Amino acid sequence: MKRKLSLIVTALAMAVTSHLGFASEPTAGGTMVMAIQNTPRHLNPAVQSGTATGVPGSQLFAAPLRYDEGWNPQPYLAESWSVSDDGLSVTLNLVKNATFHDGHPITSADIVFSIDTVKANHPFKTMFAPVETVDTPDEHTAILRLSQPHPALMLAMSSQLLPIIPKHVYGDGQDPKSHPQNSENVVGSGPFKLAEFKRDQHIILEKNENYFMEGLPYLDKLVMRIIKDPSARTIALESGEVMLSIFEETPRDLARMKKSDGLNVSSDGYSAIGSVVWLAFNTQNGKTADKQVRQAISYAIDRNFIINALMLGTAAEAKTGIHPGSPFYDETANGYDIDLDKANLILDDAGYARDSDGMRFGLTIDYGWAEIKQFAEYMKPQLKKIGIDVTVRASADFPSWAKRISNHDFDMTMDNVFNWGDPVIGVHRTYSSENIKKGVIWSNTQQYANARVDELMQLAGSTYDVEERQKYYAEFQQILADELPLYTLFAAPYHTVSNKKVGNPPKSIWGGSSPMDKMYLSE
Amino acid sequence: MSEPVQTNNTESIEAIETISPWREMAGIFFRNYEAVFGLVLLVSIMVFTFIGPFVYTTDPFEMVWAPFTRPGQEGFLFGTDYLGRDILAEMIAGGQVSIAIGLAAAAISVVIGVCIGAFAGYYGGIVEEALMRSTEFFQVLPTLLFSMVIVALFGASLLTVTFAIGIVSWPAVARVTRTEFLRIRELEYVRAARSGSAKDGYLIFRVILPNALPPIIVQANLMVGSAILFEAALSFLNLSDPNVMSWGQVIGSNRTYILDAGFAVAIPGFAIFLTVLAISLIGDGLNDALNPRLRQR
Numbered sequence: 001m002k003r004k005l006s007l008i009v010t011a012l013a014m015a016v017t018s019h020l021g022f023a024s025e026p027t028a029g030g031t032m033v034m035a036i037q038n039t040p041r042h043l044n045p046a047v048q049s050g051t052a053t054g055v056p057g058s059q060l061f062a063a064p065l066r067y068d069e070g071w072n073p074q075p076y077l078a079e080s081w082s083v084s085d086d087g088l089s090v091t092l093n094l095v096k097n098a099t100f101h102d103g104h105p106i107t108s109a110d111i112v113f114s115i116d117t118v119k120a121n122h123p124f125k126t127m128f129a130p131v132e133t134v135d136t137p138d139e140h141t142a143i144l145r146l147s148q149p150h151p152a153l154m155l156a157m158s159s160q161l162l163p164i165i166p167k168h169v170y171g172d173g174q175d176p177k178s179h180p181q182n183s184e185n186v187v188g189s190g191p192f193k194l195a196e197f198k199r200d201q202h203i204i205l206e207k208n209e210n211y212f213m214e215g216l217p218y219l220d221k222l223v224m225r226i227i228k229d230p231s232a233r234t235i236a237l238e239s240g241e242v243m244l245s246i247f248e249e250t251p252r253d254l255a256r257m258k259k260s261d262g263l264n265v266s267s268d269g270y271s272a273i274g275s276v277v278w279l280a281f282n283t284q285n286g287k288t289a290d291k292q293v294r295q296a297i298s299y300a301i302d303r304n305f306i307i308n309a310l311m312l313g314t315a316a317e318a319k320t321g322i323h324p325g326s327p328f329y330d331e332t333a334n335g336y337d338i339d340l341d342k343a344n345l346i347l348d349d350a351g352y353a354r355d356s357d358g359m360r361f362g363l364t365i366d367y368g369w370a371e372i373k374q375f376a377e378y379m380k381p382q383l384k385k386i387g388i389d390v391t392v393r394a395s396a397d398f399p400s401w402a403k404r405i406s407n408h409d410f411d412m413t414m415d416n417v418f419n420w421g422d423p424v425i426g427v428h429r430t431y432s433s434e435n436i437k438k439g440v441i442w443s444n445t446q447q448y449a450n451a452r453v454d455e456l457m458q459l460a461g462s463t464y465d466v467e468e469r470q471k472y473y474a475e476f477q478q479i480l481a482d483e484l485p486l487y488t489l490f491a492a493p494y495h496t497v498s499n500k501k502v503g504n505p506p507k508s509i510w511g512g513s514s515p516m517d518k519m520y521l522s523e
Numbered sequence: 524m525s526e527p528v529q530t531n532n533t534e535s536i537e538a539i540e541t542i543s544p545w546r547e548m549a550g551i552f553f554r555n556y557e558a559v560f561g562l563v564l565l566v567s568i569m570v571f572t573f574i575g576p577f578v579y580t581t582d583p584f585e586m587v588w589a590p591f592t593r594p595g596q597e598g599f600l601f602g603t604d605y606l607g608r609d610i611l612a613e614m615i616a617g618g619q620v621s622i623a624i625g626l627a628a629a630a631i632s633v634v635i636g637v638c639i640g641a642f643a644g645y646y647g648g649i650v651e652e653a654l655m656r657s658t659e660f661f662q663v664l665p666t667l668l669f670s671m672v673i674v675a676l677f678g679a680s681l682l683t684v685t686f687a688i689g690i691v692s693w694p695a696v697a698r699v700t701r702t703e704f705l706r707i708r709e710l711e712y713v714r715a716a717r718s719g720s721a722k723d724g725y726l727i728f729r730v731i732l733p734n735a736l737p738p739i740i741v742q743a744n745l746m747v748g749s750a751i752l753f754e755a756a757l758s759f760l761n762l763s764d765p766n767v768m769s770w771g772q773v774i775g776s777n778r779t780y781i782l783d784a785g786f787a788v789a790i791p792g793f794a795i796f797l798t799v800l801a802i803s804l805i806g807d808g809l810n811d812a813l814n815p816r817l818r819q820r
Contacts, residue, residue, distance in 0.1 A: 252779060309590045310605070370761050377765060377776065378606055381584045392765035396675035 026503055030521040031221040034244035035233045039199050039226050042182035045163045046114060046170075047121040051247060051273065054160040054513040056203050056224060060188035061163030062212075064092050064111070065154065066515060067508050069268065071327060073154055076515075077106065077164055077189070077212075087149030087464055094140040098212035100166045101186075101193045106212075108136035110189075113167035115144070117176050126424050126461075127156040148462045151469065155272065155421030160513040164189045191217040191517035200226055217517035237263060243499040243521070246512025249492055251312040257497050264498050267316075270511035271325025274419025274426060275492035276318055277372065279365075279379070279412055283485050284447040286411050287361050292350040294484040297412075298336035299343035300386045301379070307490050310374055314493035320477040322427055323419045324491050325509070327466060328473040333481040343386045352387070360387035366413040367392075368401035375414050375489065402441040416492060417442055421509075423473065424461040431476075431485065432457060448485035551812040558808020564801035568794075572618030581612040583768045591784040604777050604787045613773050614794055620769040621751050622798070624685050628750035631689025633743045636696025641727050641735075643697070644704025655701065662694040667756060674762045681764050688753045692746055699742050703735035737813035741806055748802035755795055770795050 038052040045057035064078040073081075078092040098106040112134040119128040130150040135143040144153070156162055169187045170176055181187065186194040191213070192205035203224040207217055225242060227233045230250040236242040238260050247270075248254060258265045279301070281288040288294055307315050318324045319335035352360040363383075367376040373394075380390045393410075395401035405413050420426035429435050429442065433449035453476060460472035496512065498505040501522050508514040552558055581587060586607040587599075594602040594610075601610035643654040661669075673687035707713060708731060716730050751770075757763050758771030759778065770791040777787035 250779075252783065256782075309607070373761065373765070374605065374776065378586075380766070381582075381586045381606070381608065384584070394679040394761070394763075394765050396678065396762075 026218055026518070026520045027522055028215070028218045028520065029220050031223065032219050032243050032502070032519070032521055033223045033225055033241065034246070035227045035236060035242045036203070036224045036245075037226070037228060037233075037247065040203075043186055043194065043197065043203070044165065044170075044176070044179070044182040045160055046118050046165050047177045047179075047182070049123050051160070051513050055246065056205070057163055058159040058190065058510070058513050058515050059192040059205055059222065060186055060190045060194060061159055061165060062098070062106075062189040062191070062515070063159035063162050063164060064094075064157040067155075067158060067272065067510060069507055069509065071272075071509055073157075076159075077111075078157075083464060088146045090144040090146070090153060092142045092144070094142070095212050096140055098189065099210050100169075101188050101208060101210075102166070102169075103210070104166060104168060105139075106164060106166075106189055107139040108134075108142040109139075110164055110167050111142040112136060113171055114162060114164045117165065117170065118162055121177055122161075124156075124161070124420065124425050126428060127152065127161060149464055150424075150462065151464045152422035152424035152461065156425060158272075158421065158510055158513075159190065159515060160510055161421070161425075191515055192222055195221075202226060211517070213517060218520035219516075222516065237497055237499070240499060243502050244505055244519075245497045246494075246506065248495040248497050249314075251310075251314045251493070254314050254493070254495055254497075255312050262500050264500060264502075264505070265495055266498075266505070266507065267314075267493060267495050269496065269507040269509060269514075270494040271323055272419070272421040272509035273494065273511055273513065274323030274326060274421070275416060275494060276321060276323055276419065276488055277315075277375070277414070277416045277490055277492055278321065278486045278488045279375075280405075280415050280446050280486040281412055281484065282408060282410055282446065283483075285408065287352075287363060288411050290350065291483055292346050293352070294487070295336070296343040296346040296350075296386060297383060297388070298484055298487040299339045299346070300383055300388075301336070301487065301489075302338040302382070303335070303489060304338075306375065306378065310378065311490065311493060314495070315490040316493065318488045318491040320480060320488055321417075321430055321486060322423055322473065322477065326419060326423070328423055328460075328470055330474045330477040332474070333477040335481075336487065340385055347386060354387045358387055359384075359389045362389040362391060363411040364391045364393050366395060366401060366404060366410050368395060368398050368405070368413070368415070372414040372416060379412070403439075405445050406437075406439050406441045406443070408438065408445060408447060415442075415486075424457075428457045428461065431480065446485040448483070450479065450483065453479055548812045552808050555808045555811060557804050558811070561801040561804025561808065564797060565805060568618060568798055568801065569622070572615050572622065575615035575618075579612060579615060581609045583608060583612040583616040585609070585612075591780070591787065594786050594790070601790050602784075602786055604773065605780055605784070610773070610787060610790055613768050614770070614791065616768040617770040617773055617791065618794065618798075620681070620767050621754060621771065621795070624681070624688065624754045624769065625747040625751040625798075625802075627685045628688035628692070628753070629743050629746040631686065632693035632746055632750075633696055633739065635689070636693035637700050637732070637739060639693070640697035640700025640702075641704055641732060644701035645708055645723070645727050645731065647705075651701070654697075658694045658697045661691070664691070666691040667753070670753065670757065671760065671762055674757060679757075679762050679764050681767050684754060684757055684763055687757075688750045692749065692753075696739065696742055696746070699738050700735060703738060704731055707731045707734050741810045741813060744802060744806040744809060748799040748806070751795060751798055751802075 036055055040052040041048055043056050043060055045054050062077050065073045066076040068074055077094055079095045080093045082091050115128055115134055130147045131144050132147050133145045166187050169181055170179055183197055191208055191211050193208050195204040195206045197203050205222040207220050230253045233245050234253040234257055237245055257263050281294050283289055316324055320333050322329045354360055365376045365379050367373045376392050380392055383390050404410055418426050430444055431448055431453055432444055433454050435444040436447050437443040456472045456476040460469045494511055496505050503520045503522055504518045506512050506514050506516055587609050588597055588603050588607050590605050590607040592599050592603040599609055604610055639654050643651040670687040670691045674683055677683045713730055755771030758775040763772055773791040774788050781788050
């Protein structure tokens with residue numbers, strides 16, 4: 001009987017797999033509704049950071065390069081590219097048949113214009129800082145001349161960070177940050193054209209019939225519905241009203257959707273976004289200026305409890321400020337696995353005696369938004385175990401938190417910072433002593449300064465040799481694991497949730513911020 | 524106190540003449556089963572939260588067991604919350620804070636409301652106009668939003684939350700007080716006192732106010748209940764002091780897990796419900812006892 005049953009199960013399983021195999025032939029056409037979480041300020045990623053703009057922006061604008069699941073650059077607007085031997089010039093050979101949505105051809109002049117615009121307006125200054133000039137020997141060749149070898153350039157040429165925008169539209173003298181065509185009548189270069197952008201409602205994209213990649217995009221229409229509430233998105237996905245949602249990170253909803261038959265829940269991709277949640281210390285003022293205090297606190301935190309109990313196992317372990325999906329992540333760095341005895345010993349040896357209530361001293365902890373409040377609340381009872389009296393400081397809203405932290409008025413804070421592809425773009429800003437800038441959030445607000453760390457970042461940021469860079473970043477992470485300007489809790493669990501009818505949901509290292517021209521609907 | 528013989532006695536003329544007004548009020552109050560039930564309930568809750576810590580000494584902030592242990596399991600009467608903190612300990616500590624905030628906020632609103640209402644009602648004219656128009660200004664502001672703004676501006680601490688709740692709920696007290704003052708200031712004994720050249724302060728606080736108290740007491744009592752609800756609403760919106768345990772705080776921090784561990788939200792919710800119910804029942808009883816027109820019911 002049992003045997004018969006297992007035979008039936010096997011047969012069924014085979015039937016299902018073969019059906020899936022059949023369905024994986026891409027079919028063109030159809031309208032797909034997907035969910036996004038926020039209304040972007042506008043749709044032009046050249047002058048606006050963040051994924052809210054990057055997701056629709058990557059559909060509207062093409063970039064010189066695109067990426068697969070394994071950090072390998074793929075041809076996009078550049079059909080081929082080469083780096084000179086001295087590493088000081090990068091040549092892009094553009095595809096010949098590419099046009100903007102208004103029919104104008106995409107030329108090397110637009111590449112120059114786009115790089116200049118990003119360089120002047122985008123908050124990530126390290127992306128194109130070493131680019132001195134861009135030569136254009138002909139309409140389809142652009143040569144980037146660099147002041148030093150600049151490995152981050154390759155990742156910075158993705159559509160999230162370097163969308164190619166038309167010079168004849170955005171070069172009309174108006175401020176690109178507030179250009180009216182950032183939100184309407186967008187003239188893009190990507191697989192989809194803008195049909196309608198209604199704030200807090202939807203962004204409707206239509207197929208670009210003259211897209212330079214043959215036969216793409218598969219979809220006729222891509223509707224991005226703006227649904228802020230995670231539970232509402234979950235219900236819309238379960239009912240089939242919405243076919244795809246990206247950047248999903250609410251543990252409860254993910255756990256629920258994983259059980260849902262019609263949905264695929266995947267954490268593939270997103271490692272270039274590289275979202276990391278950490279506990280940052282003020283390394284210059286107060287008790288946390290003492291390295292031993294920071295180490296003791298790190299030994300007192302139970303990372304497994306946070307990942308398994310609070311994040312329900314949806315998050316991945318991370319020990320350093322570099323995302324574990326990055327090729328430069330160093331697994332051997334000290335992760336400070338929980339050891340309360342050791343933590344107490346460090347504090348005893350450092351001379352922080354307990355008073356009659358068993359407390360050594362008090363510290364404050366901040367948090368900037370509701371989703372990370374629970375980690376701040378966790379620290380209070382947990383650090384009490386080593387005699388630290390933690391006061392949780394609530395901020396009325398995100399700006400008041402950002403003001404406190406960026407003016408260095410804090411002991412500890414919960415934070416969530418993105419790697420943005422190459423460490424040069426998103427990681428160096430947290431540790432560089434040159435980036436201690438009062439009033440700027442997500443600068444080096446820990447005020448950490450170490451000459452060797454600065455030097456290692458300079459070395460790792462100016463060579464293309466991956467192995468050599470790995471060596472520099474390994475030492476970098478070892479030093480930081482000892483000096484601990486911040487203690488990393490986990491890598492944020494971004495997931496792509498798609499209906500089983502969706503083929504090729506975005507799974508590249510840029511996750512939802514990559515072109516969805518190969519996505520299709522079966523049936 | 525419910526023997527029919529006694530009830531008959533109070534209705535006889537001699538009995539009424541010999542009983543003091545407060546005793547009479549108490550008599551009416553205690554004959555009201557609902558009010559007595561409310562009082563018993565409130566006293567039990569007070570005993571639970573204020574005597575509780577001496578009997579049940581678990582620290583409400585300490586993580587004692589695995590998160591979301593079900594009520595009754597592993598020796599936890601109410602289970603544990605999302606961090607593995609003992610919900611029973613949280614309920615005890617949270618009750619103190621919720622009730623204290625309720626009382627303090629009600630006291631603030633009564634002090635402000637009575638002063639403004641008394642001056643407006645007593646002086647009349649331009650003073651009344653100015654005071655009552657500003658009262659209306661506060662009354663038309665959406666109360667929850669207004670208190671959120673105050674907490675957002677001054678930061679979420681126990682003091683600011685209490686102050687914010689007090690500051691948004693005084694207009695009702697002011698209006699009740701003013702109405703009473705308008706009525707009482709024209710009564711003979713007030714006129715008599717005034718013609719005896721009594722000072723304004725004496726007239727307001729010693730002559731009129733004691734006689735205007737009954738509706739204010741009822742109002743203040745209900746205000747305690749609404750202040751507790753208010754605090755819960757602010758906590759739910761993450762606008763309360765995270766270092767102080769309150770019932771609203773317990774709801775607020777566990778609410779994202781409501782589908783999986785509803786008890787962590789239901790238990791504090793039920794506690795708030797019981798407390799506010801008790802206070803409302805007492806308020807109703809007081810109203811019946813203090814309002815002469817309803818006494819015949």
